[in-house]
Amino acid sequence: MNNNLKWHQTTITKKDRQRLNNHKSCVLWFTGLSGSGKSTLANAVDHALYRMGIHSYVLDGDNIRHGLNKDLGFAKEDRQENIRRIGEVAKLFVDSGSIVTTAFISPFRQDREQICELFNEDEFFEIYVKCPLQVCENRDPKGLYRKARSGEINDFTGIGSPYEEPTNPALTLETDTESIAKAVEKVIGLLVKKKIV
Numbered sequence: 001m002n003n004n005l006k007w008h009q010t011t012i013t014k015k016d017r018q019r020l021n022n023h024k025s026c027v028l029w030f031t032g033l034s035g036s037g038k039s040t041l042a043n044a045v046d047h048a049l050y051r052m053g054i055h056s057y058v059l060d061g062d063n064i065r066h067g068l069n070k071d072l073g074f075a076k077e078d079r080q081e082n083i084r085r086i087g088e089v090a091k092l093f094v095d096s097g098s099i100v101t102t103a104f105i106s107p108f109r110q111d112r113e114q115i116c117e118l119f120n121e122d123e124f125f126e127i128y129v130k131c132p133l134q135v136c137e138n139r140d141p142k143g144l145y146r147k148a149r150s151g152e153i154n155d156f157t158g159i160g161s162p163y164e165e166p167t168n169p170a171l172t173l174e175t176d177t178e179s180i181a182k183a184v185e186k187v188i189g190l191l192v193k194k195k196i197v
């Protein structure tokens with residue numbers, strides 16, 4: 001850390017912005033295998049919040065890797081840096097008063113725990129989008145599992161690279177048995193219970 005850098009407290013605080021918005025801000029961190037439903041659910045929740053007049057935003061793995069993180073690949077260190085940067089971006093969104101939904105595989109438990117530590121209590125919710133590998137593989141929305149099985153991608157999560165399940169998520173959404181609508185209801189229920197909206 002450069003000793004010549006000093007943190008500036010902004011004039012308008014997070015609390016000011018939350019008061020103006022009439023709701024609190026937080027991050028809903030969706031984690032799960034490729035094809036488990038992270039993007040689908042993050043967007044469905046975002047849509048539900050939008051209809052409720054709530055300030056929200058989606059940060060999605062594929063999109064962020066087209067811009068901010070286009071210098072990163074899928075080796076362990078790259079995935080760690082990917083998640084570290086997203087955590088910092090999510091913190092800015094929370095500071096700006098929004099509810100941010102994130103859709104990254106974020107396969108390593110330690111990385112997710114480090115992100116959690118950036119936030120105050122009830123500002124970070126880990127949501128496990130749980131779906132058996134076989135079901136994700138059958139869905140194969142981008143044809144990537146097929147490429148992984150044929151050896152075209154050798155570090156694909158769940159096949160050539162590990163996924164560490166959350167041990168104590170705020171919510172688990174089982175997308176092989178639960179509908180999208182039910183999952184959205186559970187997430188909004190969590191936000192209401194925590195008095196965020």
Ligand SMILES: Nc1ncnc2c1ncn2[C@@H]1O[C@H](COP(=O)(O)OS(=O)(=O)O)[C@@H](OP(=O)(O)O)[C@H]1O
Nearest residue numbers: 033034035061074079082104105106107155156157
């Ligand atoms: N090797 C490998 N492993 C996993 N995923 C791969 C890989 N190569 C490309 N993709 C595509 O990239 C998306 C995952 O990016 P993430 O930023 O979420 O990954 S990570 O959190 O850094 O592990 C992932 O998107 P989702 O399917 O939406 O999860 C894939 O489309």
Ligand SMILES: Nc1ncnc2c1ncn2[C@@H]1O[C@H](COP(=O)(O)OP(=O)(O)O)[C@@H](O)[C@H]1O
Nearest residue numbers: 033034035036037038039040141175178179180
């Ligand atoms: N209950 C469900 N929840 C979420 N996605 C589902 C569900 N049932 C089927 N799907 C489908 O599974 C696929 C999940 O893809 P996607 O959301 O891109 O996953 P991820 O972002 O985890 O890679 C989509 O085609 C979606 O329509």
